[in-house]
Amino acid sequence: MKFAVIVFPGSNCDRDMYHAAKDALGAEAELVWYQTANLEDYDAILVPGGFSYGDYLRCGAIAATSHIVTEIKREAAKGKPVLGVCNGFQILLEAGLLPGALLRNKNLKFMCRFEDLVVENSKTMFSSAYEEKQVISLPIAHGEGNYYCDDATLKQLKANNQIVFTYANNPNGSVEDIAGIVNEEGNVLGMMPHPERAVESILGGDDGLNLFKSVLNNWREAYVTGA
Numbered sequence: 436m437k438f439a440v441i442v443f444p445g446s447n448c449d450r451d452m453y454h455a456a457k458d459a460l461g462a463e464a465e466l467v468w469y470q471t472a473n474l475e476d477y478d479a480i481l482v483p484g485g486f487s488y489g490d491y492l493r494c495g496a497i498a499a500t501s502h503i504v505t506e507i508k509r510e511a512a513k514g515k516p517v518l519g520v521c522n523g524f525q526i527l528l529e530a531g532l533l534p535g536a537l538l539r540n541k542n543l544k545f546m547c548r549f550e551d552l553v554v555e556n557s558k559t560m561f562s563s564a565y566e567e568k569q570v571i572s573l574p575i576a577h578g579e580g581n582y583y584c585d586d587a588t589l590k591q592l593k594a595n596n597q598i599v600f601t602y603a604n605n606p607n608g609s610v611e612d613i614a615g616i617v618n619e620e621g622n623v624l625g626m627m628p629h630p631e632r633a634v635e636s637i638l639g640g641d642d643g644l645n646l647f648k649s650v651l652n653n654w655r656e657a658y659v660t661g662a
């Protein structure tokens with residue numbers, strides 16, 4: 436299985452994401468510059484965190500207009516897994532691949548620390564290696580992680596079981612403690628906490644590794660063992 440790690444000007448979690456997929460998970464992974472023509476050769480797409488285009492306009496807004504995002508949409512429509520973390524989540528929201536928006540943190544401060552999360556849905560291709568309601572600890576590092584959506588969207592998210600992770604102790608004011616959601620089809624996940632920063636104990640924890648394992652296991656089941 437081959438992962439693409441998309442690199443925008445201003446991405447800063449791309450190496451961590453690459454390390455998680457390549458070294459911690461043991462899969463194939465490549466850093467893919469945002470001007471690359473297409474993503475057909477890859478089985479999964481990782482959109483890492485950082486400060487694409489310096490967070491100008493709104494976090495993720497400028498990156499969302501780039502050609503590579505059109506390609507991400509094309510591959511997502513084929514059912515390929517797409518994971519956006521932090522600024523990656525912001526980009527996917529700005530691109531309309533996921534519903535809602537991310538606002539400034541309630542306390543208007545950039546926050547960088549470990550937070551406990553609850554796995555609300557362990558049936559997705561990103562979370563199947565976790566137990567339902569498992570509490571995991573992942574780092575957050577954001578200034579705009581306050582997830583917002585209107586009531587109709589929230590109702591839909593709940594009805595379709597699209598809320599994958601919530602915060603045990605809401606750090607940023609997110610609606611219903613939401614930390615990560617999937618699209619209706621279940622193959623696009625956006626989350627503010629950083630699983631790639633917690634893939635081995637030397638990093639302070641390895642609770643993020645099961646997310647990458649879930650993607651790999653589901654891909655194997657679909658394309659290798661199930662073939």
Ligand SMILES: NC(=O)CC[C@H](N)C(=O)O
Binds near residue numbers: 483545576578579580
């Ligand atoms: N770590 C990140 O991806 C940060 C995202 C964005 N720049 C923010 O501060 O909210």
